[in-house]
Amino acid sequence: MSFTNLSLVSQTDAFPYADVDPAAYLARVNTYYQLRVAGHDYALGYVLPSVAEVFRGTPGWDLDDAERILTLSAGSDADSRSAAVETSLLALRATGHFKVLDKWRGELYAVYGRDKELLFRVERAASPLFGVVTYGVHLTAYTRDEVTGEIKIWTPRRAKTKQTYGGMLDNAVAGGISAGESPFESLVRECAEEASLGEELVRSRVKAAGTVTYWYVRDERAGGETGLLQPEVQYVYDLELPKDVVPKPGDDEVEEFYLWSVEEVQAAMARGEFKPNCSLVVLDFLIRHGILTEAKERDFIEIVSRLHRRLEFPTL
Amino acid sequence: MSFTNLSLVSQTDAFPYADVDPAAYLARVNTYYQLRVAGHDYALGYVLPSVAEVFRGTPGWDLDDAERILTLSAGSDADSRSAAVETSLLALRATGHFKVLDKWRGELYAVYGRDKELLFRVERAASPLFGVVTYGVHLTAYTRDEVTGEIKIWTPRRAKTKQTYGGMLDNAVAGGISAGESPFESLVRECAEEASLGEELVRSRVKAAGTVTYWYVRDERAGGETGLLQPEVQYVYDLELPKDVVPKPGDDEVEEFYLWSVEEVQAAMARGEFKPNCSLVVLDFLIRHGILTEAKERDFIEIVSRLHRRLEFPTL
Numbered sequence: 053m054s055f056t057n058l059s060l061v062s063q064t065d066a067f068p069y070a071d072v073d074p075a076a077y078l079a080r081v082n083t084y085y086q087l088r089v090a091g092h093d094y095a096l097g098y099v100l101p102s103v104a105e106v107f108r109g110t111p112g113w114d115l116d117d118a119e120r121i122l123t124l125s126a127g128s129d130a131d132s133r134s135a136a137v138e139t140s141l142l143a144l145r146a147t148g149h150f151k152v153l154d155k156w157r158g159e160l161y162a163v164y165g166r167d168k169e170l171l172f173r174v175e176r177a178a179s180p181l182f183g184v185v186t187y188g189v190h191l192t193a194y195t196r197d198e199v200t201g202e203i204k205i206w207t208p209r210r211a212k213t214k215q216t217y218g219g220m221l222d223n224a225v226a227g228g229i230s231a232g233e234s235p236f237e238s239l240v241r242e243c244a245e246e247a248s249l250g251e252e253l254v255r256s257r258v259k260a261a262g263t264v265t266y267w268y269v270r271d272e273r274a275g276g277e278t279g280l281l282q283p284e285v286q287y288v289y290d291l292e293l294p295k296d297v298v299p300k301p302g303d304d305e306v307e308e309f310y311l312w313s314v315e316e317v318q319a320a321m322a323r324g325e326f327k328p329n330c331s332l333v334v335l336d337f338l339i340r341h342g343i344l345t346e347a348k349e350r351d352f353i354e355i356v357s358r359l360h361r362r363l364e365f366p367t368l
Numbered sequence: 369m370s371f372t373n374l375s376l377v378s379q380t381d382a383f384p385y386a387d388v389d390p391a392a393y394l395a396r397v398n399t400y401y402q403l404r405v406a407g408h409d410y411a412l413g414y415v416l417p418s419v420a421e422v423f424r425g426t427p428g429w430d431l432d433d434a435e436r437i438l439t440l441s442a443g444s445d446a447d448s449r450s451a452a453v454e455t456s457l458l459a460l461r462a463t464g465h466f467k468v469l470d471k472w473r474g475e476l477y478a479v480y481g482r483d484k485e486l487l488f489r490v491e492r493a494a495s496p497l498f499g500v501v502t503y504g505v506h507l508t509a510y511t512r513d514e515v516t517g518e519i520k521i522w523t524p525r526r527a528k529t530k531q532t533y534g535g536m537l538d539n540a541v542a543g544g545i546s547a548g549e550s551p552f553e554s555l556v557r558e559c560a561e562e563a564s565l566g567e568e569l570v571r572s573r574v575k576a577a578g579t580v581t582y583w584y585v586r587d588e589r590a591g592g593e594t595g596l597l598q599p600e601v602q603y604v605y606d607l608e609l610p611k612d613v614v615p616k617p618g619d620d621e622v623e624e625f626y627l628w629s630v631e632e633v634q635a636a637m638a639r640g641e642f643k644p645n646c647s648l649v650v651l652d653f654l655i656r657h658g659i660l661t662e663a664k665e666r667d668f669i670e671i672v673s674r675l676h677r678r679l680e681f682p683t684l
Binding site: 259356 | 661673
């Protein structure tokens with residue numbers, strides 16, 4: 053089994069495009085319910101009908117079957133809406149309605165409106181139920197040989213015991229951005245927690261390099277319900293490490309770090325060993341650094357575009 | 369008058385998105401005619417009704433008003449189709465039908481199908497009539513201060529006498545890719561022609577950095593008919609130049625090269641002095657190099673995505 057780079061992208065950016073494949077797009081969109089907040093006439097995400105159904109009759113929520121809209125009607129500002137969302141989710145968690153809620157983290161994600169205003173906060177584990185855009189940071193840590201210029205990439209393997217994507221390969225550092233946290237501060241924190249990279253080193257050497265955006269559809273490997281929609285924005289960073297700095301797992305989530313040549317990384321990607329969204333961050337890195345070019349990659353143009361999907365929902 | 373970065377992107381990536389704004393998208397798409405090649409049931413571009421009308425009754429072309437499709441029916445392979453297209457365009461040029469054909473260059477662009485096969489070649493000046501995807505190379509040449517790390521960008525001003533976008537600022541090197549030419553060889557050639565940069569220097573130092581893709585709608589500054597559609601793929605390259613290498617105009621298309629700080633470049637962009645698509649290449653450069661980040665740019669996520677639009681037509 054060998055995966056092309058485009059097939060890796062398609063696994064993660066899995067939702068159809070409205071212009072490229074309008075029939076497939078409409079078939080999907082017309083199946084789901086839009087998630088809205090009262091007073092805002094646009095979708096913040098798409099919700100599976102089986103999920104929307106659970107909110108029928110729940111205080112603070114309105115379900116419009118004709119228009120296929122689930123509206124959060126409780127609250128009039130971010131704090132009161134967030135409280136209403138938490139109340140509903142805690143009740144659903146108590147009754148064991150959704151498997152994804154078994155992984156409650158006590159960590160809040162932010163959902164924004166068209167004016168980039170905070171509309172409400174939602175428990176991280178629950179965000180895929182609503183299909184809202186979530187935000188994260190992904191770091192590629194690498195070394196560059198002083199003589200040959202050869203790049204090698206620090207590649208961690210996730211602990212086999214990790215509930216999601218156990219045993220798969222990852223980016224050097226990756227994590228979600230909590231409500232109220234900036235991408236850069238989130239990155240600095242994760243670098244210490246996940247790779248034992250010191251704050252001074254990270255602050256002085258890391259380089260921001262844009263975003264990777266895609267629309268993921270959750271499968272078995274993500275755990276919990278399948279088919280939930282997860283449009284994601286990952287702020288990507290590069291960190292060229294001196295030879296004497298070796299990332300070390302800072303918690304029990306990472307088994308081991310490998311320092312791999314680009315060829316070794318690409319071979320592991322082709323074997324499907326990377327956590328799906330992490331292979332997209334690797335591809336973006338290889339493209340930005342001129343390692344993967346149109347001369348070597350038949351699907352180059354489509355891949356570059358799909359690593360930077362324009363999401364149809366408001367983003368920060 | 370001051371332009372935000374997002375407004376610069378919107379000027380160049382001007383065609384509506386089907387998912388973000390379905391009403392605007394459909395209003396446009398339902399106005400145009402699809403361009404197709406016989407035996408291939410998908411659009412290669414969109415054609416203005418006023419352009420499609422001219423092909424009514426022309427040998428080798430079929431116009432379907434009900435389905436709004438202009439089909440190139442002549443020929444059965446790339447060579448015979450290209451010959452038919454040339455015959456039609458030469459006749460239209462002779463009768464003065466289209467202003468864009470007054471700028472006939474004798475340079476052929478390639479149009480590809482879904483299997484990345486060459487379908488036909490078309491005179492460069494005529495490609496916007498058909499709305500097909502065109503390909504180019506854009507180079508950002510820059511210096512990096514050894515001590516401070518400060519980046520300065522070599523910025524040429526187009527000759528005031530140039531017919532299109534005369535007097536506007538440009539990327540260091542930019543050019544279209546002719547049928548049969550590779551992006552890299554095109555870049556090497558243009559570097560010599562436009563900036564007097566030697567082949568050895570370019571081949572050894574230049575770095576590929578992906579693509580910038582967008583869907584342009586031609587306005588007065590482009591010359592010729594307005595409203596013609598121009599989806600474009602620009603292969604982008606970075607070239608860090610030693611301090612003693614100074615780009616020089618190699619022909620009369622460039623007036624002068626400036627070595628500008630990032631602040632000077634950004635100020636000129638905000639004044640609208642850059643040729644529209646060139647400001648997108650600058651933005652992509654600033655983002656990839658960690659100079660423009662989400663902390664400084666309110667519309668960061670949308671900008672990164674729209675610099676890499678997924679085009680709905682087949683690409684190479």
